[in-house]
Amino acid sequence: GWNTICGSGSAEMKAGIAIHIAAWNESMLDSAMVNSDADLLIVPQEGDLLIRTECGCLEVPVNYIAVIQRGIQFAVFVKGPSRAYIAEIFEGHFVIPDLGPIGANGLANPRDFETPVASFENFEGNFYIVQKFLGKLFRCNRKSSPFDVVGWHGNYVPYRYDLRLFCAVNSVTFDHMDPSIFTGSLFIYLFIIISYYYYYYYCELSVKNK
DSSP, X not given: OEEEEEEEEETTTTEEEEEEEEEESSOOSSEEEEESSOEEEEEEEESOEXXXXXXXXXXXXXXXXXXXOTTOOEEEEESSOEEEEEEEESSSXXXXXXXXXXXXXXXXXXXXXXXXXXXXXXXXXXXXXXXXXXXXXXXXXXXXXSOOOOOOOSSOSXXXXXXXXXXXXXXXXXXXXXXXXXXXXXXXXXXXXXXXXXXXXXXXXXXXXX
């Protein structure tokens, strides 16, 4: 289950956000959940999560995040007691911000967001689905697995992201952004690199254009 920490707005307003703490002590073997209010951002705090969705499975260990879009059924499988933070956004979807003046490098790259491979179950049994709608929970039963999607295409699909691939601005985590983004207007940047066998001399010149 989960416990709400804070929030603003509501699903009825189609605006705002809510932050929860979620905990699992066993896997969701014969159940699934679908959130009709918002997209879910899941940040594991303790324990590795295996999130099964209609589009396939995502392994989400600590240092990863996962996003489950509104209306997609999912179940969480754990190896032991696990905890995670969950954020809901009631308006729009999670998107990567434009880099703008940062340039081509830095922050998060679209290529690092991983989507699942289609995986389906084809068997009958007693399953129940918990649906969150307008802040309330509803339950229904079905006689077959909810994860019966054979294939998918498009971009409305759950995904995961390794936070260690995020390149922070100004710390040069592993990539180098254009240094000119840290200068004011009317500056001209010039880089000079002189190499002599195995020795390199790096010169950086900043000239203000008056």
